[in-house]
Amino acid sequence: MLELRHLRTLTALHETGSVSRAAKRVHLTQSALSHQIKALQSHYGLPVIQRRGQSIELTEAGKHLVALAGKVLEEIRETERDLAKISQQASGSLRIVLECHTCFDWLMPLMDEFRQHWPDVELDLVSGFHADPVKLLEEGGADIVIGSEHKRQRGIVHHPLFRFEILAVLAPEHPLRGKRILHASDFADVTLITYPVPEDRIDLILNVLKPAGIQPQRRTAELTVAILQLVASRRGVAALPSWGLKNYVDHDYVIARRIGANGLWSDLYASTLKETASRPYLRDFLTTARNTCFATLDGIIPLA
């Protein structure tokens, strides 16, 4: 009766706190999850979730099942790693090109974990700027590109990671602090603080400012903390993924504002060659990435 799919659903419910969000997380319909939950409850004669206003909460029974899920799913992945070792598919290289600078935040701990699990995989970050990172895959200079590119291309697989919102970051006393939502025009007279990458790699410029014919001043910094430091000391404003901001916003170090009525969103993909896509360690890397991101990053949305 209980199946692994139920356990996956339960963890998704736990992580997202909502049936429909959990459904996206496991790539099923909200209806499917509703049926699953109903089946579980009637089987055990116990509710597993409980409405708590906006979001849902797991009951005691639900928590037991989530704890089980954690153990079981991890154990399965462990043995699958063992199997990969046995079939000698546990070695190779995973050279990562990172287009999204902020992603260092979650990639670093992920890489640490990965190194422990796959000691025989040569794990590297490919440094430097690359005009056409996907070409790097084809040329054999890298094994995976993490970025927003996802146009169909033969021989290449774009593994969807997640969608996230990019927020404008301001100093708490910034003149624009009063507006709940910022529009292109608001950026006319500000200095934009970005990572040192070309304009066409910056979503705010590409999708918002350029279409509106606005070209703000730019200043660059390598590290996210440096950017935030500059913002806080009123040298300009930045546009950063929402997830990395929570701590700084909570401590009133900076404030964050939505860009445009619907917000500015960006999709993240992990692209590989078709042939590397099937390697066990690559698959494990991807699921670990998704797991840790969805578990630790606030406000991200699963991608089809």
Place this chain on the structure above:
Amino acid sequence: MLELRHLRTLTALHETGSVSRAAKRVHLTQSALSHQIKALQSHYGLPVIQRRGQSIELTEAGKHLVALAGKVLEEIRETERDLAKISQQASGSLRIVLECHTCFDWLMPLMDEFRQHWPDVELDLVSGFHADPVKLLEEGGADIVIGSEHKRQRGIVHHPLFRFEILAVLAPEHPLRGKRILHASDFADVTLITYPVPEDRIDLILNVLKPAGIQPQRRTAELTVAILQLVASRRGVAALPSWGLKNYVDHDYVIARRIGANGLWSDLYASTLKETASRPYLRDFLTTARNTCFATLDGIIPLA
């Protein structure tokens, strides 16, 4: 891809050492298991079983998966016990009537385990002889009857346990030692050593000797070891389940012979009231019983 059903199949393969026997064990066709195995192998790019002449053996990969199965399936049962506690279905009584005396062998350790898992269930053996044990269920004097009865009866559920062979047990120097198979006529002049129960509860008499019009002398003993002791000291022959004999036969304490060309087989069921059948602890008792029996008892066959 990997599902709990695969894990169950793997353990069955491990326990039975044969695809078709494992199929019976998990109540599927041999074909279904064959497909499952094929799917597993092609998914992991590894064989999980290996032919070893008559029987099969698990490969290293298979052993990893079996180890996983042990952990995972046990953890699931653990949390299901927790859920039963939460839903307050973890208390009640389990008074067992045992028609098959030899079954004490496996029932005792089983009861010990059960007591640890379900401390709030009142566990008891209903002692004494009962002419109609199923009636005892209806009268509320017992909760489960372990025996061979399985005729349809409304309000009663007969949970199949397993089929086992009853072998004739002789002293090593017994005159009949030369025959590989014993027939009804061979029992004409022997003393039959049995448990102290009526004739119609003894399969050998009921199904073999009575139809042939043979009525051997009888002598009774309470305990299996006592019966074996009497057999070894040439006071007569006995008919006992094959599984309990292995140790004694291996040590040349007694010898065992098939009864009739196809052997004498008996089916074991656990009968309960319909209403008690759904209780979590009862279900757990049954699966534990089957698990331990199939894991520890040689030569038993699953029952539809």
Place this chain on the structure above:
DNA sequence: TATGGTTATGAACCCAATTCATAATTTCTT
């Protein structure tokens, strides 16, 4: 070489999980 038993394979089938369509419910907004 036959024979009984076990396993493999492809096609057909069937059920159960999912989706679809929609209703019911809740929450947010004005």
Place this chain on the structure above:
DNA sequence: AAGAAATTATGAATTGGGTTCATAACCATA
């Protein structure tokens, strides 16, 4: 308070994957 928006529940329809069926291949033993 009422209407709009979002979320969840439910029943019917669909579909896809796992199982069975039928049969072939294979393997040991006589």
